[in-house]
Amino acid sequence: MNHTAVLVGECVDGLKIRPGGVYLDGTLGRGGHAREIARRVSGGLVVAIDRDADAISEASEALAEYKERITFVQGNFRDSAKILNSLRIDFVDGMLFDLGISSPQLDNAERGFSYMNNAKLDMRMDRRDELTAFEAVNNWTQERLRKIFYEYGEERYSASIARAIAIKRETAPIETTFDLNEVIVSAMPPQARREAQHPSKRCFQALRIAVNDELGSISALLEAAPSILATGGRICVISFHSLEDRIVKRAFTAHATGCKCPKDFPICVCGNKPKMKLITRKPIVPNEEEVLNNPRARSAKLRIAEKI
Numbered sequence: 001m002n003h004t005a006v007l008v009g010e011c012v013d014g015l016k017i018r019p020g021g022v023y024l025d026g027t028l029g030r031g032g033h034a035r036e037i038a039r040r041v042s043g044g045l046v047v048a049i050d051r052d053a054d055a056i057s058e059a060s061e062a063l064a065e066y067k068e069r070i071t072f073v074q075g076n077f078r079d080s081a082k083i084l085n086s087l088r089i090d091f092v093d094g095m096l097f098d099l100g101i102s103s104p105q106l107d108n109a110e111r112g113f114s115y116m117n118n119a120k121l122d123m124r125m126d127r128r129d130e131l132t133a134f135e136a137v138n139n140w141t142q143e144r145l146r147k148i149f150y151e152y153g154e155e156r157y158s159a160s161i162a163r164a165i166a167i168k169r170e171t172a173p174i175e176t177t178f179d180l181n182e183v184i185v186s187a188m189p190p191q192a193r194r195e196a197q198h199p200s201k202r203c204f205q206a207l208r209i210a211v212n213d214e215l216g217s218i219s220a221l222l223e224a225a226p227s228i229l230a231t232g233g234r235i236c237v238i239s240f241h242s243l244e245d246r247i248v249k250r251a252f253t254a255h256a257t258g259c260k261c262p263k264d265f266p267i268c269v270c271g272n273k274p275k276m277k278l279i280t281r282k283p284i285v286p287n288e289e290e291v292l293n294n295p296r297a298r299s300a301k302l303r304i305a306e307k308i
Contacts, residue, residue: 005032006297007238010284011096012036014236014304020044021093024084024228026077026221031059033096038066046070047087049077051126051212054108076126078217081224091230099218100240100300101125101208113208115200118178123211133207137180138173142166152215152243153206161187161203180204205241218244222251226275229307234279240299245283252278252305279304 011033017023017040025034028050038046048070050056056074063070073083077097084092101113112122112133123133137145142162149158164187165174174180184200185193193199209215225235239245258274283301291298 004294004296005029005098006100006290006294006300007284007286007302008033008036010302011236011238012040014279014284014302015094015096015234017041017094018044022047022089022091024080024092024095025049026080026095027098028055028059028072029098030055031063033098034059034070035063035066037094037096038063038069041069044069045089047073047084047089047092049073049075049080049083051076053127074126076217078220080221081228084228091233092228093230093233095225095229095233095235096238097218097221097236098238099214099244100238100296112177113204115177115181115198115204118176120176121174121180123208125212129212131211133180133211134173134175136207136211137165138169148210149203149206151206152209153202154242155202155206157188157192158203163187177204209241209243215243215247218247219251222248225251225305226255226307231307234304234306235276236302236304238300238302239283240301245301245303248303249283252276252303255305274308276305277308279306 015023015037017037019041020043021041022045023037023041024047025037026049028034028048031048034046034048046069048059050059051074053074056072060072071087075083080095109117109119112119121132121134121137124131142165145165146158146162149155149161155161161184164183168174168183174183181200184203188199229235237248239248255276256274256278258272259268260270260272261268280303283303286297286300
C-alpha cells in the first residue's frame, strides 16, 4: 500500500513557509510532506530525516525534481540538533514531525510490524538498532511486558497476555508475528476475540513503541525544539496515539508557560520566560473527506507552536 501523508495542507499553512527558508522534516516517510515544503522554498533548504533507510531511498527517488533543495539524512529525529550542527545549520524556520508509522513499513511483511503477515519479530524502524521485538518478547520480564502492554497499548488483558508469553517462551522462543499473535489471542476471553478491532493490535502497537523508544524520542525532540527554531519559526507535530498527543500538549504548554514556580508563590522567582506561544489551543484533526480517502488518518491530531 502507498503511504498517504495526512493533514498536508494544514501543515503547510501552519509552517508559514517562505521562499529561501530552512525547514526540517524529521519524519520523511515517503516524502508527502517534504514535497509540499520543497515546492515552496525556492532558494531554501529542506533537511529530511528518517530512521528507515528504505524511506530515505524511496523518497529521494520520488523527490528527485527537488534534489537541489533537499538534504536527506538517515537518523533519529531526537538527534535533530546534532544533525543540524553537522550540516552547519544553526536554526531552522520550521519543523514538521509526523509521528505515525508509514504504511509501507506496516505493510512490508519482512519488517515484522504487522500481525496480518507472518515474519520474524523485528519492528525496528532503523535496522541498524540492536533491539528487536524478538529480544523484547523473549527476554524482558513478565512484569515489564505487562506494563508496556497496559501503558502503551491500553490493553486491559495485559496481565494475562504477559503471563501467557512467559509460559510459552519457557518451552520454545516466540519467533514470528504469527507465533506472538497466537499467544496473545489464546490469553484473551472469547468476547474480546470477537471485537471489531483485531485482538493483537494493541499489543503489537505497544511493542513497536517500546522497541523504538518512540515516546522517549518525542520527549527529547520537544525539549530541544526551542533551541533549534529561529525566532518566529514554527513546529508542527502530528500524533496518532493519545500518549503521543499528551506528551506534545504538555511540552508545548510548558514552553509557552515559562514560569515553573508553585502556583501559590506570589511572584516568580525561577526566572524562566516563555519560549514559545501556542498556535493551536486544540489539535487540528482531518476533515471527513480526508478520513474517507485515507482511513489511517482518522486518529491524527496536529498541534502547532511558534518560537518567540
